[in-house]
Amino acid sequence: MSEVLWPQARAQVEAAAGEPPPTAADVARRREEARAAAAAEPRVPVARVEDVVADGVPCRLYVPESARPGAVVHLHGGGFVFHDVEVHDNAARRLAVASGVAVLSVDYRRPPEHPFPAAADDAAAVVRWARDGFAGPLYAHGDSAGANLALVAALRHPGTLAALALTYPFLDPRAEGASYALEDVGFRPAEAAWYWEQYAASPADLDDPDLAPLRSSDERLATLPPTLVTTAEGDPLRDEGELLARRLAGLGVRVTATRYLGQVHGFWRHPAVFDAADPLTAQVAGFLGLHRGGR
Secondary structure, eight states: OOTTOOHHHHHHHHHHTTOOOOOGGGHHHHHHHHHHHHHTSOOOOOSEEEEEEETTEEEEEEEOTTOOSOEEEEEOOSTTTSOOTTTTHHHHHHHHHHHSSEEEEEOOOOTTTSOTTHHHHHHHHHHHHHHHHOSSOEEEEEETHHHHHHHHHHHHSTTOOSEEEEESOOOOTTOOSGGGGOOSSSSOHHHHHHHHHHHOSSGGGGGOTTTSGGGSOHHHHTTOOSEEEEEEEEOTTHHHHHHHHHHHHHTTOOEEEEEEEEEETTGGGOTTTOTTHHHHHHHHHHHHHHOOOOO
16 A cells, blocks of 8 residues: 555545446446445525526536625536546535535546547537626536546636636646655555546547646647646546646746645545545635636
């Protein structure tokens, strides 16, 4: 077991040890299991929840009490394949309450039924729709694969977002970061490779900047708004997120990068398990709140 893990993370990794890697044959089962687990969580109350369609893309809108103008477009994680707005219902509620603005959670199309660029197209379409549909500043947040989609949507619509928050982003199909050598941290490199295989419609897609945004040119990355990149110390994706943050800083983008020590991939979505989850939500909300410029 890696010494990088703190006790809560270590316990979760040990509990999940021995789980087989995902396969195409068990996508439906794993999706249902994730939905069932999420349905058992106590719901954080918000003033209003409404299912909406944004430029053809189904979404769920969460409006907190005394909401200020603005909105956060939230792109859920789950390796592009497994999660949906139901699984991320409570995460969206927490983000709405913490940020004080409406959260629009995107039910983007998922592989293997809908490979690239379906999810990226949906994310970009919703950002464009929200730009025209909400008064006040527009933000985007995503976790893991959702952070990839939030970043791509921001790159497709330069000048649209007041700020961008990326939680342990999933960015590099080449898996070149040294953190992929981490052992016994739950999220395995082979699992990451499987997700990319489901998302890419062809091997050539793995070098497309709209699938692998680390392949984006400096000129394109320089268009990003103020950006928060948070990573987990015990996460194979750690280095690619931090590489993105360094590139943005070198390009003059206002960037904040935070590594959450002792944590593992996925911790943000489980505040009942990980003490660090709520501080990360507060950091995201605070970062977005600092950037209220007009569009």
